[in-house]
C-alpha cells in the first residue's frame with residue numbers, strides 16, 4: 001500500500017523533459033534516459049537466457065542476504081527469482097544506455113544475482129572497462145558465471161561473499177571508481193556504509209546508481225541522506241532507480257523525472 005502511495009506521489013511530483021531547466025540534465029534525459037530506441041544485437045541473447053532461467057523450477061536457498069527488494073523468502077525457484085529480482089528489460093536497457101554514455105574505466109556492481117544486469121552494463125561499457133560484480137549467494141554466483149560464459153562476457157569478474165567483506169577486496173583492485181550500481185541489501189545502514197566506502201575511490205565524474213530508492217521508508221531515508229552528502233551535486237529520482245552524479249557543479253540540484 002505504501003509503495004502505491006509513494007508511486008502516486010512520484011507521478012505527481014515528477015517531470016518530463018519540459019520541466020527540466022538544467023541543460024546538462026535536459027540532454028541526459030533526452031539523449032540517454034528517454035532514448036529507448038538505442039538497442040544492441042546482444043539484447044536478444046540475454047533475453048533468451050532470461051527466458052530459460054524463468055522456466056527453471058530448481059530451488060535456490062540462502063536468499064536472505066540483506067533484505068532483497070522484492071522478496072522476503074530465503075528460498076525460491078530460480079524461475080521466481082529471475083522474474084522478481086533481475087532488473088526488468090526496461091531498466092536493464094536503461095543501465096545499458098547509461099553505461100554506454102558514461103564509458104567508465106572502472107565499474108562495480110553490488111548484487112550480481114543471475115548476471116542479467118551485469119551483461120547489459122557490460123555491453124555499454126565496451127571492452128576496455130574493468131568490471132567487478134559482487135554476490136553473496138554461491139549458487140547465484142555460479143549461475144551468473146555460466147551465463148557470462150555462454151555469451152562470451154569473459155571480462156566480468158565476480159567476487160563471492162558478503163558485501164561487508166568483499167566490497168573492500170573489490171575496491172583494492174580498482175585504482176578509482178567511475179561507476180557503481182548498488183543493487184543488493186536494501187537497508188539504510190549498509191546502503192549508506194557501502195556508499196561511503198565507494199566514495200573514497202570515486203573519480204571526479206563518477207556516477208552511482210541506487211536501486212529501489214523508494215522501496216521502503218528506510219531506503220527513502222538512505223536516499224535523502226545520499227542527496228545531502230557534500231560530494232553529491234546532481235541526483236535524478238526515477239522512482240525505481242536513483243542516479244547520483246559527483247561531478248562538481250556551481251550548486252546542488254535534485255530532479256524527479258518520469259520514466
Ligand SMILES: C[S@@+](CC[C@H](N)C(=O)[O-])C[C@H]1O[C@@H](n2cnc3c(N)ncnc32)[C@H](O)[C@@H]1O
Nearest residue numbers: 065066086087111113116117136162163184185
Ligand atoms: C536484486 S538482486 C540483484 C539483481 C541483479 N543486479 C540483476 O538485475 O540482474 C540482489 C542480489 O544481491 C545479493 N545480496 C544482497 N545483499 C547482499 C550482501 N550483503 N552480500 C552479498 N550479496 C548480497 C543477493 O543475493 C541478490 O542476488
